[in-house]
Amino acid sequence: QNGTGSKKRGKPNILITGTPGTGKTTTASALSEATQFRHINIGDLVKEKNLHDGWDDQFDCYLINEDLVCDELEDLMEEGGNIVDYHGGDFFPERWFDRVVVLQTENSVLYDRLTKRGYIGQKLTNNIECEIFQVLLEEAKESYPEEIVVALRSNTIDDINRNVVTLTDWVRSWSCPS
Template sequence: MTGSRAGPNILITGTPGTGKTTTAELVAGATGLRHLNVGALVKEQELHSGWDEEFDCHVIDEDKVCDALEDIMTAGANIVDHHGCDFFPERWFDLVVVLQADNTILWERLEKRKYGLNKIQENVQCEIMHVIVEEALESYRQDIVQVLPSNTVPEMESNVDRICAWVAAWKQAAQA
């Protein structure tokens, strides 16, 4: 895969509130990779099949999302940011990062976001059960999955440095 793409494709996943968007923006700024926030894309391009009243969110049309992203992902050099990871084609990604946060920290971040109690409980439960880590390990080769803590600013900085170093190594390997 490495030789045919303009740059690596990275997936940053994790429960809502773990820091995906902030991390992806910082990595994109530092590396020039394009940040694709799937939630924002779903809204902009209406890649959904309605509204889920119970969980207060759009019901994503996964096929439409994959169709909308296929050419962009084939070209390479993207950071995709999404809380799910099992419906993307495995071949798209060179690195999958799963961010994690402690329950109380996550709860506070989601409260600040004005999520309803149901939605906060659902997401914190998802984090406690390691749902996204398991989904990532079931969907991608284990050696491309990195699980990183994202509780504090220094942890976020360390994650960003680590991902940027990985991108630099990918680029060097592609030139060799």
């Protein structure tokens, strides 16, 4: 009864993950508009609600407090209808998500996006390597049932539009299975 298809939520939850710059926030906000689901940007939430243990100088980002983030989101996730946007996902409870989307971008395209964002040096290299080695895809496959994990290409605006249509269709079929 707790296998695939067990539905205690009225609406599904979707995790959108991928290397920084692959288009998570752009995709999640478009999908949120199409579905009226709640867009939860974990990076923003961590900053707004102070769900961190200070700034990490080495990695140039907040040291996210995973327990605080999970406590903060538990009720919303139980309710359903959430699109969670984060460059990671191995610390969320497995039961939270019905679909895990891993966005992927070609190296040269990603390089340009991250450079535009001001990434340089080690931070730039680390993120490009993260994409080359498909770190987020491997992490997703290790953390969630294989059948709910999908990798989607995100090189162009057309890709984004197509991904939003695909995911919106999936949400509809989840809510009204034929």
